[in-house]
Amino acid sequence: MSFEEIYVAGRWRRGAGALRESINPADGSVVAVHGTAGIADVEEAVEAGRRAAADPAWRDMMPHLRARLLHRIGDAIEADADGIAALQTADTGKTLAETRGLALSAAGTFRYMAAALETMDDVLTTPRGPNLTLSVHEPIGVVGAITPWNSPIASDAQKLAPALAAGNAVLLKPAEWTSLVSLRLARIVEGAGLPPGLLSVLPGDGAVVGDAIVRHRQIGKIAFTGGTVTGRRIAAAAAQKLMPISLELGGKSPTIVMADADIDRAIAGILYGVFSSTGQSCIAGTRLFVHRSIFDSFVAQLVARTQALRVGPGTDPATQVAPLVAFAHRDSVAGHVERAVAAGAEILTGGGRPVGEGYAGGAYYAPTILTGVTNDAAICQQEVFGPVLVALPFDDVDSLVETANDSVYGLACGIWTRDFPAAYALARRIEAGTVWINTYKQFSISTPFGGMKESGLGREKGRDGIRQYMNQKSIYVGMDPAPLRWA
Incomplete structure (x- = not known):
């Protein structure tokens, strides 16, 4: 077991907050103990960030030179991908294949933004008129990035890379459960040559550290990924400051299987879309709508394939469904299922902790499929954030669209059909920020991502991702030698 310091204004130290243990959810062991930040650390980080962002050496750095720094960070992340993956698997429980993929995704994000x-x-x-007119973009100054526990380094990079590319300083507040990888990222960024003060990584309680960052008068923007309840609080605080924000929040995404779908392809995509990452994904396709004409046979095949999924520790190369991130979260997922069953849902598979040697000490929950409810049931409306799928039949496209859109969320959707024109028309009617057709849970840093309704505000990724961390300014240069004709 090791002790990890936090990174404040270019210096490593314990931090003013209480010590926190990182628990391996596969077996309950302590991975490391790390410091957390307090209000004083936030104040110091903001002030150092303000000075560093205003330093002409950073503020006026040519874009190609700043891009060179981002490339170095990306290369360093890739070089350390195996170490990052091992640490993140221990910290979150995820499979090594997934955590290595997240590390490489982070490296690609820095390179793309460069x-x-x-x-x-x-x-x-x-x-x-007789003026030379320009529209230019300038750094905001100091920005706050608050990231979730389900994909730490990839989410960190999606905020940190464009914010630094834009010329800002960043205060990064990682999730309480999964701070170790963010601290490792800070060492990588420091080693790549980022000037001191431009990055602080401040683990700690969201109600203390996150709130202090959001409300600080010198913070000019907040980028947040996490729960909708917290997103609302951030939006309310930002409104008091008239501060721009981007919010990537929860989801309860529909997956739609039409009667003409390629069954094998659809089942494979649905399994990946809801049970990979142990269902701990905002875009997980947790509401399954299958045309009534194929509902029974399709769901029977899906159940059989689900029961064949391999549940185990993330360090086992054979594992497909790893433990949940924490024991408390495992209990939360179980509570959702128990309430659904009490309200009339039928369990087709799963519905509890897996039985067998090696599962007792970990935060495991079996991949679960429920049916026998309607879309207005709580299990169809509330985000579970675990390996739980609800299957519902539909009869026609119009009623399907109405039901699929009957949710406070609007993050993602999957459509499975051989009829592309029909799929495209359906995709345009679904209220979601991302729609996948005959695939699911595929991402590209070049393609903007975000949600509708209570799934969030703003977009991340894409060529315009850097602009989200900049202020736009108009400049008029008078070219007419004559004075203005007024006085």
């Missing part, structure tokens, strides 16, 4: 930065142009606007 390329976008080098090719990002401001605009010489069309003149409407």
